[in-house]
Amino acid sequence: MTDTAPSIPPLLPAGTPGIPVTLVAKAGWPATEAGLEASQRTYAAATGFTAKAGQLALLPAADGSLARVLFGLGATDEAGHDRLSAGKLPGLLPPGAYALAQVAGDAAAKAALAWLLGAYRFSRYRSAGPEQPRLVAPDGVDAGEVGRIAAAVALGRDLVNTPANDLGPAEIEAAARALAGRHGATVSVIAGAELERDFPLVHAVGAASTRQPRLIDLNWGPEDAPRVTLVGKGVAFDTGGLDIKPSAGMLLMKKDMGGAAAALAAADMAMGAGLRLRLRLLIPAVENAISGEAFRPGDVIRSRAGLTVEIGNTDAEGRLILADALALADAEAPDLLIDFATLTGAARTALGPDLPAYFTEDDALAAAFEAAGRAAIDPVWRLPLHAPYASLLASKVADLNNVSGGPFAGAITAALFLRRFAPNTKRHVHVDLYGWNPSTKPGRPEGGEVQSARLVYALLKERYPA
Template structure:
């Protein structure tokens, strides 16, 4: 789905963004103020009103921004007005801070997203001309990357298995002149990706490692996304209620692909690598078992105490490969643990960072991009919890405490030669509809990273 601004036109209807309270309507013509008063327009967040012209047309449209407290509670809230406005092309006529105008413009585009692959989903017909003074190309690139992420997550596993995830990556590579290679099936064993192969070997669609490279100058960034296209839990089978959303277990891969699309579309001066271990965690006679001990690409052995903690296994081999290159920054994204959701809910992206400056830059990027994150610690005292004694590492420590932290510590063991590593334990799903965020797949942390990369990598 293409999310873009309308072309410039002299016939666009003026659209005023108005904050709630005080003299919000004072700058409007007297007739418009009277009309707003008659219709009870108070500039509440997402409230909209069309002001008629003497000839029966539309003189202007009013959209409420609410107050600062309301906007903090509902980011992109003003974008909800898009669905209420009549068909037409609008342009921002009121003066706003760049930050507020940018958030509204991005929210407006994101509010136009519909997942219509299987059923018609009418999109809003109100269009917006790119606001003056803003980088429209950047906003459109961000919206397009987010839409790509949502499409990938929303597609059911029947149509988004490892094959289709590879195809989506290939199409992205072709569109931007990137190189791509895939290691498939038993070749994973020959090229030393044993845990990717083990997790995916029971599925009818072969496991693979997808490797995309783009850019020839600048600092090096490697993005790694968990690509478990469906997770039954393996022999530790999930109950049906827990399996219902497992098409989203490739949300980490979808998010890094969306971010990669943003980076390449904007032509950032960096050397980008994207690694996606793409598998299905299925049940068959050759499925891996609780109690098995696997040897990773890194040489570390892993005791399997739960086959439903498979994401960290495939990520581990990919992280080991990334670490061999010693890039300037490695970032992994994964729908990894339920513990993260218990800790921060579905909206926040918990992240871990080995570098304090990177964490600070990310927090600033999150604030400027309306993409909230929250730092959790690589808490060294918990290292003992992932050491079972019979092997180097335990993939599912008993006790249930600090599940997201122990998973992050597990992954960190595979990044030993690259000082700067960040890990995101995302949800990848919006459980209830919100302005600019329809129910379903959603990117998390990508916009924050995009805004933070210039400071992180001195671009």
């Protein structure tokens, strides 16, 4: 999983000489313009710079070298303002060292993080590209914190972007073990036939693949600290099983382990910051393949929790493996339980690819979750756990079916299914994410994305400070 170069070039040390970059809001442009040298004002006017969002002006010195950069932020008071807009700069600027000017505090930290997130490149399978511009760590900003967040995001993005021929359940385990090694955590794994007794749903989903399914269990932190458990859906590739997907539906199924990647990234941030918590990370890692060992529509499987599940559709496999993992997590009733999953197309239909859906019964937790999302520029949107829809999961032969069998409320019924397997945990959040940027936006290059990982870290940092 290692590249010849880091996926995100780190910040240069504070104080390193760099070409100044001024981030200019539209309302602040007159004052910034007035402070320019006369020749630079003339050049900016000649190139039509007015601080529109994403607009760039490279101001020359008298000798023709690059003296200063102006980057437009547009109308920062408008609802549609992109707070990660500085993440566009690494793709616009020539190689060299750059330093943010006239920005400080939280704004500087956000801009530095946006730059790093926008500098991400997945180059494992390509020759080295051109040298990238580098950003000097802004004075007064915790460069270590910004760098850790960016590196954790890069870890998760790399995992999602890696094709399934090079990333199966064993490689997800290897990533978890590498993470544990960096932070002094412990990892235990149950794999293959050994899953059948205690994690029968994980075993059933992964049984058809030649690559053994497994339940990865990472633990970190003092035993007497508040318990926080993260659960990530780790389907390395999803054919749909015997209810096979059409070819178009399989094109992005390497990203079906995006929940595991987001959980790993959030865990990396939390451990790196030394938060005061007892962290547990559970990843059921499987490949949903087709063979004579495949589970079938109509099968009834007894889950770890004891509930029997009728298989209405083998392509609704993610909730099955999560059910066993949630039952394990619920047994110790953690203070906070968060699961991440690329679970339903219904959530994407409702909210689009950029806005993960989340579900919780705890209104106070929901408010804190959304506040953390705003602070981290990692937005989510709450959907209801509408209890009457649970009847849509009824089965005539088992305790419940894994699908509703109808076209309505697919994200909600999936969340209600999962909630059945964590009844003892009161503070539980289920995140239904897409895990992919369909096109490049500032700070969000096209490809794999660990949506909600930065949000969860912000929430944990607020609740369980180091």
